[in-house]
Amino acid sequence: MDTLLEDALGELFRHVTSGASPGLEITADQHKKISNEIYASGFADLLLPQAAGGSGISLYEVIALLKMEGYYNVPIPFAQTVVTRVWAHTHSVDLPEGSFSYASSALQIDAQTRSATLHKAWHGHWVDHMLIATDQQCFLAHSHNRRILQAYHGGLFAAVAWPTQGLTRLDLREQATHDLFHLSVFAMLAATVGAMEKTFELTLEYAAQRQQFGRPVSKFQAVQHQISEMAEHVCAADMALQMAAATDGSAQTAPGSRALAIAQFQIAHIADRIADIAHAIHGAIGISQEYPLHHYTRRIRECKSCFGSAQYWAAEIGQHILHKNNDTLFAFLTSAQDEQMTG
Template sequence: MSAELREMAESVFGDAWDNSTDAFDAELWKTVEQTGLARLTLPEEAGGSGGTVSDAAAVLTAAGQFAARVPLVETDLLAAWLLHAAGLEVPSGPLSATVAGNLSIQPAAGGAGADVSGTLRRVPWGRAVGAVAVLAGEQVLLIDTTGAGVEEGANLAEEPRDDLVLNELTVRHVADVPSVALVEFPLRAALGRALLLAGAARGAVAMAVRYATERVQFGRPIAKLQAIQQSLALAGAEVAAAAAATEAAAREVDKHGFAEASFAIAAAKARAGEAAGQVARITHQVHGAIGFTREHDLRLVTTRLWAWRDEDGSEAYWNDRVGARALEAGADGLWPLLTGTP
């Protein structure tokens, strides 16, 4: 199923490619809703497509490759999953999700829901989504963004990262945090971001290869120059490494669940982040000065590489966890840990 999904996703996201704006793509969102990609891993009984994490990996890699301007990770892997796990109904439309520890939550008048005050910091796609699933201490909140103030912000790729200001906002949909959420939420976010990184790296190298074959210098395409060939080969190896790590992590999740796959996810996010730096550097070197212009398509993927590598945990953060797990496993347990064997 993943191969067919990848082909469909590449067609959907490729057709929506647009370098003239960084705003939320409402038309693309309609398409991903109609094709069942928006809530791919949500169970069918909850309104989703019932897909696997490996299926989501195929879709998210394609979304990263074509710089899709829609909140797929936030809607499917995070918000829809969290709300469903907490026993809350999953609303339609684009969603976001965040963790907040500084909210004031008081019982609402009449005992239905809660009155919430505080600020949700750097909510992905905050201005574009209809609701945000919030993991707040021991509670899960579904917050309607129409009742929140919006202080617009953005990451390096100019994707919305907005502060949502809540002033005694009455929230009707409140539930206790499911026990799995505290462990699983950051792992889901990291894997989703790693898959987007792997896709963006693939997209950047594809652009560089195409440019190198078209750009003629000294009477021949620059792709014929040994230095360019070596650089593109190195970038291709980085793309392959990121793809191998992220796809392996997705398979581990399908087999054992997110908690058991935490080592593979940590390695995937760290490796995809490392690849992001190398690929962005090499592809800009191949393009030369033109690749740094705002009008050039390359910036759509490289700015995402630079932004996403630090979101949901940097390489240093996840490498620290890889190292801790390796030390915990000890000499006898290291090889089984690396290979996934008993």
């Protein structure tokens, strides 16, 4: 992919986040300004075909751009909005303008208060619109009639409630619902891997600068081992993400369930280890409000299992294997990409 897009989006994200706090504690006015600048730029339409006003790039090619949400700790669901817009175009779903988030969890409906509550809504306190999949149905909820029950300090999630009459049920085909879930998982993974890469960079920089016993801590063998392990995990996460995006070359084709399950398992499995190593090397400074590290590791930990834990996705992989006759685990894992490209 042409790096001009990467450079332009990186410069935009640096600009819009430069005046915000290092975490996600921003005012409503700051959030609105950031959101308006990003979506006025047209980057939300990255995956749309050129005939529809987009850039026409593939899902694989857009990975570097989606990862920037996590890398720059952008306080809006940029990656989710990008994939939602191409999903809506592909399945002819009429959606309003603005940013989108997605939730695939139990929506608690209270008949007495005529309200619907989502206790873990990704960017629920900021996003313009939320798509909520539950019980084979999908609802569209808007920001103008939501009620914030609890916003977690410095976090990405909030408990949100809407009046039931404020929910719009979308009449979707099964394939559309399936594709929305897979694209949403992919968007979350991309932002998480971006945060992992930034965490690794911060750790390398700190280890090279921090002096102990007259030399940088990066010169100590034990620290070098930890950094090497961290590098291995971050690289593996990125490779798994790339495999999940290796579809037929079209941005309108959602990732396959098998490759996506492998990617989600890999990233969820190693997320805590990456965060743990980063904080072990940084020491106490890593959790200070002024230093950005803990804002990235919080994102990594919060997002790692938003759509299911490592155990859940391991079970999904196991089900795939059990339905393959005369196939080994190694053959299953190494053939995931080839089968997705041809299927």
